[in-house]
Amino acid sequence: MELIALCLIINSLCVASRLAVKPQMETSANTEAIGWNSWNTFKTNFNQxxxxxxxxxxxxxxxxxAGYNYVVLDEGWQALTRDSHGRQQPxxxxxxxxxxxxxxYVHRLGLKLGIYSDAGIYDxxxxxxxxxxxxxDADTYATWGVDYLKYDNCGGFYANTVSPQERFLTMSYALKNTGRDIFYSLCQWGNQFPWFWADQFSDSYRMSGDIKSSFNSDSSGVxxxxxCLNTGYAGVSVLTMIRxxxxxxxxxAPGSWADMDMLEIGTGTMTEFEERTHFSFWAALKSPLIIGADITKISSTSLAILLNKEVIAISQDDAGIAPTFLPNISVEGSVQVWAGPLSSQNSKCVILALNYGNNSTDITIPWGQIPTLQNFKSAQLKIRDVWAEQNLKTTGMEIKLLNxxxxxxxxxxxSAIQR
Structure with a gap:
């Protein structure tokens, strides 16, 4: 679908779904926020x-x-056995x-609590x-005051006579029957292409294997x-996740979001440019924004990236449409250009131009190659460079990004210039 068509219809789109009207950053009554998860930094070594x-x-x-309102306990909160009534226990x-x-405790701070379990016999x-x-388990979580469930599939290897879809659906019904609003996040690593089915009963779903705290270096076999059948269970770099x-x-689309896994911003493994790229794509591509770093020790530079209001606004744009990769403008192995519609106020489109080569380069974006811009002259649009916090000038019928x-x-x- 051409971007111009998307821009024309965004104001008429209306897709209703449970808690995930926006990709889990907004704090209004109709949407839910994602904040932080224990796994990336602490694995199972965390406590009260x-x-x-x-x-x-x-x-x-x-x-x-800024909207990061969930505190999610990942694997490691549980005791090794259930209690005498068959209930999970911490x-x-x-x-x-x-x-x-x-x-x-977290509710008194105005936050929400998330917890972890698995769709199998074990996690x-x-x-x-x-x-x-x-x-x-759903009743137990609701009784405790839990607001979010991350539901894994490791134990599916021990319950494989029942399909993942059926096991995930069973928990979806159980959560709804509690009468409590509990955000339902699937963690099945992109297995069986969940973008075709997970939106029927979840608020978000993982589209790939676990992220690795690396910008462009994958683990073996990713x-x-x-x-692909081998989704890369673990060790997927930021660049491969974007790919x-x-x-x-x-x-x-509003209702259930493809989750690109947790943010590795603040873990000390990437440059400032790489962290900005990481955040830009997760926000624009409408992935949930889940901090994975130890925020009690995070640098001021990384914190400023996570707090950038303009980038968060792109994530929370009312259209809920992710940008499209534009191969005709991109150069494989060197430059990626993406573009997509926005609906907030006077904003028209978002463009991401990534240099993923090894050297600095100029990136030229021809006006006519962005379908949304074909009917506009350069004087009719304001071009905002979000990270530079400045407006750009156009050169003729192109956008020229130097060095x-x-x-x-x-x-x-x-954005359209108002006359």
Whole structure:
């Protein structure tokens, strides 16, 4: 579909779905926010103090005010066995006050609590999964005051007589039957191409294997495309995650979002340009924005990236449409150009121009190659360079971006000039 057609119809789009009207950053009554997850930094080595410190830091840094409102306990919160009533229970050493206490704590801060389980008999670390206990576990989470469930599929290897779709659907029904609004996030690593089915009963779904804290270096055996049987269970770089989205960005729509996994911004493995590129694409491509760093130790540079209001606004644009990769303007192995419609106020389109080569380069974007711009003259549009915080001038019928550094993305928002 041409971008001009998308821009013309965005104001008439209306897609209703559960909690995920926007990609999990907005804080209004109709949408839900994503904030932080324990896995990237702490794996299973976290406890009550970790969560309390993180929750208070979300508030004190302004991250909560910017929309990062969930505090998600990933794998490692559980005891190794269920209680005498068959219920999951927290590790008493790590969480001596229990999960209800923790939910009350984060709720008093104006935040929400997320928790983790698995659609199999066990989870990835052989803690009890929810297979066969879906209603019991959903009721337990609701009683504790949980607001979000990350639902993994490691244990599917031990419950493989039932399809992932059926097991995920069972938990969806169980959550709805509690009467509590619990955001439902699938973690199935892009297995069986979930963009074709997961939107029927989830609020977000993982479109690939786990992200690696690296801009362009994958672990061994990671598949570069979205449509492959080996989805790259773990070790997918930022650049490969972006590459996979070329094929499926058109599936993004209000109601259920393709999740590109957690943000590695602030983990100390990327340059400032790489972190900006990371955030630009996750926001523009409508992935949930889930911080994976230890925010109690995050640098001021990384924090400023996560707090950038203009980038967050692109994520939360009312149209909910992800940009499209434009191969005719891009140069494989060197430059990627993406463009897509915006609907907020006078904004028309967003353009991302990424130099993923090894050297600085100039990037020229011909006016006529962006379908949305074909009916506009340069004098009719304002071009905002988001990261530079300045407006650009056009040269004739093209946008000329000079000396774009290696791994830098120029994030542009084009708006109509009001006469």
């Amino acid at each position: 103090s970790t969560i309390e410190d993180t929750a208070s830091t979300l508030v004190s840094t302004g991250l909560a005010r 590790n008493a050493t790590k969480f001596p006050s229990g999960i209800s206490y923790l939910a009350d 990835c670390g052989f803690y009890p999964g929810s297979y066969g206990f879906e209603e019991v 598949c570069k495309t979205a449509y 996979k989205m070329r094929e499926i960005s058109a599936f993004q 774009v550094s290696s791994h830098q993305t120029k994030l542009l928002v084009l």
